[in-house]
Amino acid sequence: MQKSIFGFLLLLLIACSEKENQQKTTSKVLPNPFYEKAFVLMDNDRMDSAFFYLNKGKDLFLKRNDSFGIGKSYVNMAFIQENVGDNFGCIETSLIAAQFFKEKDTAHHGFIFSNYNNLGISSSNLKNYNDAEQFYKKAKPFAKDPIDKMMLQNNIAILFHNQKKYEHAVAIYDKLIDSVGPKSEYYPKLLLNYSRSKWFGNHNYNPVKNYIIAEKLSQNIDDDWTKDAAYAYLSAYYLNKKPDSSKFYAKKMLILAKKLKYPVDELEALQNLIKLSDGTEAQQYFDAYSKTQDSLINSQNKAKNQFALIRYESEKAKIENLILQKEHTKHEYKVRVQNLVIWLLVFVFIVIVIITYIWIKKRRERLILEANNKLQEQRLDFSKRVHDVVANGIYEVMAIIENQKDLPKEKVLDKLELMYEKSRDLSYDNQSRQEFNEKILALVSSFDNDDTRIIIVGNDYDFWKNLVPTFREELFQIIRELLVNMKKHSCATQVVLKFSKENDTYQVFYSDNGIGLSEDVVEKNGFRNMKTRLGEIGAKMKIEDSNTGLKVSIEWKNIPLQEPNKNN
Template identity: 85%
Template sequence: MLLLLSCSEKESQSGITSKKRSNPFYEKAFVLMDNNQMDSAFFYLNKGKDLFLKRNDSFGVGKSYVNMAFIQESIGDNFGCIETSLIASQYFKEKDTAHHGFIFSNYNNLGIASSSLKNYKDAEQFYKKAKPFAKDPIDKMMLQNNLAILFHNQKKYDSAVFIYNKLINSVGPKSDYYPKLLLNYSRSRWFGDQNYNPVKNYITAEKLSQNIDDDWTKDAAYAYLSAYYLNKRPDSSKLYAKKMLTLAKKLKYPVDELEALQNLIKLSDGTEAQQYFDSYSKTQDSLINSQNKAKNQFALIRYESEKAKTENLLLQKEHARHEYQVKVQNLVIGLLVFVFIVIVIITYNWVKKRRERLVLEANNKLQEQRLDFSKRVHDVVANGIYEVMITIENQKDLPKEKILDKLELMYEKSRDLSYDSSSRQEFNEKILTLAGSFDNDNTRIIIIGNDPDFWESLAPSFREELFQVIRELLVNMKKHSFATQVILRFSRENDLFQIFYSDNGVGLSEDFVEKNGFRNMKTRLEDIGAKMKIEDSNIGLKVSINITKLESNKSN
């Protein structure tokens, strides 16, 4: 753990005023960020970005993307952060000084995310690109601190110490940033020279952080003290690890909780060590689940936003161009629009024909199965009955037990025949047939991930219950939602099976009361240990169903 000097995006932009109209979505996002509601803040930043697009405000679009990337980095979605930051860079003008604060923040964020992914070469390049745009003294100090952290992670401890020395001398001991810098300086120096004792500086920084009510710096001081004493004075190491764990819980920062628990596990024995290990496992699972949930939400928000994009992305171009160039540009745009429309029409017709072909193939296969089943019924049941009739007719004194034996044999054959018929159709085809019965010109059913592998690992009882739940969702959609598009997505990650349903219908009203349909679905899912969640949404209905393979195996 290295302590970052954090000048948040919200703070860095507070000195930049916009002459354009206010954007309520953009402004609401920062209220949510203050309340640590990052997923909701991301949603409103995305809506704010769309409003800036409609107003041809490319600067506003860039600001929105920068803050979205900041949120992604804060929850550990480093790949998503880099992707969003690279998009943001397209909307800034390096010659416009009003953009410099955000250009700096964007490059700095790219450096932090790259460093977290151990792409140290890329991180250093991004920090170098950020340097010309660091006009504010705090931004300059933050950039130097992040460079020092990069050098520390690369084990270039002398370079890191050199930067920290300069920063400490520049801010002085009365600065609020002094405890953070003193901690990082002392840690890098200790890593470079194991004979150096950083404890005095650690304790000084911890006391100073108490005076300025800086829990984050105090948390870092406890972490550094616990790490230093780990192999020297176990009792002291354990004391500081417990303090760190308590403070990390107060700060609601599970990453530091895990670091503190790691040390406590090493420093404890028997039952106590097992308790810490259980807490570690639970915290780690919770952190991974929350990060994955946030990543999925961010991806879904971006996906839905992409569908609503218009041709107003690159705006505020130079208007004083030659008349001939304008005509050529308009001609090119017209041709592109025409080609786009042609592609859309061709794609639509192809998808429609493919859907019709799939439905026809499914119906033909079903008809073949019915004919085959009819033939098998004739061969097994009809011929068997005839055989019994002939036997009774020809053998007048046939014992009752023999007749019952023959009838029982026929019963077993007919039951096997029935089971065999019901299992002949692949379950993914059964789902496809179900969806096809609801798919028409007014309502499109889009299915993603409905592969045989998804269903084969689930117990038959689970498959049937999930089939009934999906059918109930489609029936409710048909009766009540007036949706024109439904998405059914099936995904599997290790032993976690997920089914996502979403439509663009009227959704659930605020005074919604569960009726038989929803109660039946919940009851079915509870019987198999699955969990259903109705997502909050401004448009339509979104339902997620989670089930683990472990529960499915128990059913078997």
């Protein structure tokens, strides 16, 4: 009954105080609708729903990294657990709440006090009086509000009463009554507690007068909880002295406890009525007692299980969310790795393309330089030989003519003929030194300029090396004829000359983007003669003429080849 006298009402007051503090605090930060809805449900005595929304509010505070909000949620959850009789759950939740408060922060002090107060009440309910006393001592430095201080003193007095230290309890109540005065709403509650502890300490003391005063004052302020406590104390006092009076107040207590929906006081009233009744009436009260007790136990167990289930579902959802976050993080990591690999491959490809381009460009420059150097060497060598053979020979002939006055004409002619033979051999020797593909390249280069770009493909050493020299010369003349004709008549800007060989079939393909040729021009420019000459050596020539250019294809096979040698 002590809880209903003062502790229960003051716990409601501290819940309201926490609600006001929360509203002041959340005005400065983001609102938490779950936390705020919990207090509305708590005011309507829907504790299970309030617990559910406090837990959701705690999860929202957790997402915002608001440790103060988390601690406040846990404090109010612990208050609800103690209110429905889940004292062990209250202690567990309160100990969790303590981790989120900072004792040096004055904004946290009110909630730190409430948390220690919850721990003290639950420990006292479990008859762990030493633990309760320690928690009340820890709460004392944080009791800044006058109501908090009065509540703490009242709870300490109840603890002394339960420990049978009635004189200590009476001393505390004396001070509390003097501090509030007879007009205070708390006066009836304190007067009841004072009178009860004094009677327990001295059975010669008669508390009835004070009980009646407290009962009448509670009627004036419509305080059913204080009236319920007064009926309980009057019934207990008269139990062994005036059974009829005890039974009268027990019935009034039973009716009021049912109105307040407080089964603990219903059981206390029924217990007294069983003792004060006989026969059938006693059996009826006993049946009601058993039914109420079973209902209370079931209700408390249901609340405990429900609270545990809410906490379990919350933790389960949190774990599942963490798993999903982990999977999401792994997926993002894979995507990032894939993107990195793709970009790396793109980068490597670009680098390879750049390196290849640079290599091809440098190789082309190197080949051109080597060809130019080789050509220059050949020119120098040829100049030297011309000097040695022709210049020296002429000097020799001049010397003979100058020094020999009667020189026969035949001898001079012989000398000149010898020089002619040597110069002709020198010319042939120079031609043999130059590879035929280089000769073709030199021919094409003489027609290539900024206005007309000539692309040559397949002009390799292997294409020409086994062909009969006379056949090569015929092809050379035909290609030169085509290029001369292009230069004179076609106005082409691009020419393609392609050489290809597949097994024993050879092909030379010529194309340009010029204006084409009329039939008259074809005849005038010797195309008929080219066909005739090619036919004599077994090659075929095909001409495709249009307004978009000229295409000439020369193809042959089974042409007599010369034996490969080192000079060709």
